[in-house]
Amino acid sequence: MSRLFKVVNTINAAFRRQRKRPKSRASRAADALLTMILMAYLIVLWFPQIVFARSVSYRNFQVYSVAPLDPNIITVLDKTERRLDACEINEPQAVHRVFVCPSHAAFRFFSPFQPEAFAANLPFRHNIFINTADVVGDVVTNGAKQHNRRSLNSVIAHECTHTLLADRFGQIGILGRSSWKQEGYCDWVSGQTSFEPVDGERMLEEGRSDSSPSFFYFRSCTAVNYLKNREHWSISQIMDTSLTLDDVLAKALHSARSSDEGDRLAPNAL
Numbered sequence: 001m002s003r004l005f006k007v008v009n010t011i012n013a014a015f016r017r018q019r020k021r022p023k024s025r026a027s028r029a030a031d032a033l034l035t036m037i038l039m040a041y042l043i044v045l046w047f048p049q050i051v052f053a054r055s056v057s058y059r060n061f062q063v064y065s066v067a068p069l070d071p072n073i074i075t076v077l078d079k080t081e082r083r084l085d086a087c088e089i090n091e092p093q094a095v096h097r098v099f100v101c102p103s104h105a106a107f108r109f110f111s112p113f114q115p116e117a118f119a120a121n122l123p124f125r126h127n128i129f130i131n132t133a134d135v136v137g138d139v140v141t142n143g144a145k146q147h148n149r150r151s152l153n154s155v156i157a158h159e160c161t162h163t164l165l166a167d168r169f170g171q172i173g174i175l176g177r178s179s180w181k182q183e184g185y186c187d188w189v190s191g192q193t194s195f196e197p198v199d200g201e202r203m204l205e206e207g208r209s210d211s212s213p214s215f216f217y218f219r220s221c222t223a224v225n226y227l228k229n230r231e232h233w234s235i236s237q238i239m240d241t242s243l244t245l246d247d248v249l250a251k252a253l254h255s256a257r258s259s260d261e262g263d264r265l266a267p268n269a270l
């Protein structure tokens with residue numbers, strides 16, 4: 001502990017010295033420039049309409065893009081809406097802002113901490129950024145080497161569910177919940193994960209693992225599927241449970257093995 005105090009004192013002393021030393025004009029200019037760049041970045045994150053000039057408004061979705069969107073976006077949004085209709089915390093009057101990025105590089109700009117995600121939902125503001133999408137084919141790709149495709153309609157449903165969870169439990173409250181509960185529920189509503197369900201089920205049954213984020217999402221979705229469809233839990237029960245992801249998956253495995261009805265582990269829709 002005394003060593004920790006020494007380190008903290010050393011850092012404190014360094015900061016005090018730094019504060020006392022007068023800054024050069026060049027250094028102050030560099031600080032001001034950095035602050036301006038950061039402010040400009042935050043403004044674009046908050047109001048991406050500045051760069052996504054095209055938009056389509058349909059029901060409770062506002063979809064923005066750089067180039068005109070194919071009319072098939074309406075079919076995609078209809079499918080998204082049907083998925084959200086089955087969500088117990090859906091708010092049909094809530095407006096969802098969706099920004100379709102034109103490339104993986106553009107998506108990385110808006111989601112620098114999760115560059116290979118299929119989409120990102122900006123906390124508090126709830127701007128939804130979609131990685132590269134083929135609206136005609138209803139497909140989103142994330143640029144990863146594997147587990148790199150999902151349907152656009154399900155990805156939008158997943159991200160809208162993040163927004164609905166934040167509305168229901170509060171942004172701070174939801175950030176404090178285990179990520180398997182959030183991601184599992186969002187994927188369960190979306191009816192899809194990027195992991196091949198037959199492979200995932202086999203791996204869970206054989207006790208094998210996979211370090212990819214895709215497998216984590218598959219495990220989370222399978223756990224929520226068990227709690228929803230077998231235990232008939234509400235979303236509040238899921239969010240408040242002290243059970244871990246491993247606990248729930250063990251129960252799901254036991255239930256599937258002892259079922260006379262040949263219950264599947266993964267959601268039927270997958």
Ligand SMILES: [Zn+2]
Nearest residue numbers: 158162183186
């Ligand atoms: Zn998510």
